[in-house]
Amino acid sequence: MPTVSESLSRKGAAAYRLFAVTLGLAVATLAASIGAGGAQPGRQSRDDQFSEFQCTNPKSGTTWNVKVNYDRSTADSFPAKITKNQIAWHDTSHGGYCYLDRASGALTFKNASSTGGYAIHDTCRAD
Numbered sequence: 001m002p003t004v005s006e007s008l009s010r011k012g013a014a015a016y017r018l019f020a021v022t023l024g025l026a027v028a029t030l031a032a033s034i035g036a037g038g039a040q041p042g043r044q045s046r047d048d049q050f051s052e053f054q055c056t057n058p059k060s061g062t063t064w065n066v067k068v069n070y071d072r073s074t075a076d077s078f079p080a081k082i083t084k085n086q087i088a089w090h091d092t093s094h095g096g097y098c099y100l101d102r103a104s105g106a107l108t109f110k111n112a113s114s115t116g117g118y119a120i121h122d123t124c125r126a127d
Contacts, residue, residue: 053100055107055124066100066107066124075100100124 049071056063068075073082075098080089087100096111107122 052127053105053124054127055122057120057122065127066098 049069051068051070053066053068054063055066066076068080068082068087070082073080075082075087075089076091078089078091080087085102087102088098090097091109094109094111096109099108099110100106101108105124105126107124109120109122111117111119
């Protein structure tokens, strides 16, 4: 017949195995969640937080892309103010301010200068 000490040690070993299995499952679930891009119910995945707009200068025909990150509130990596009607940001590399009308796709670039400044009007569409 097993002693009390042996009996407790068997119960402790069984409890430890159960704990180890539970912990292993929790770690595997966490790893799978991270591997899936951290997607959670009710939240957009990492791939859905961006929009890319293809913009065109109607005079020259030049095209370029503007990437908007809604979660980080950036446009082309610059801090942006994003509202339901407009996306606005200061383009420090070109020295001006950009205003994208979300309904029409009209993009206005405004730049101040010693002679009064200028505005350029382009068009954008979501890709």
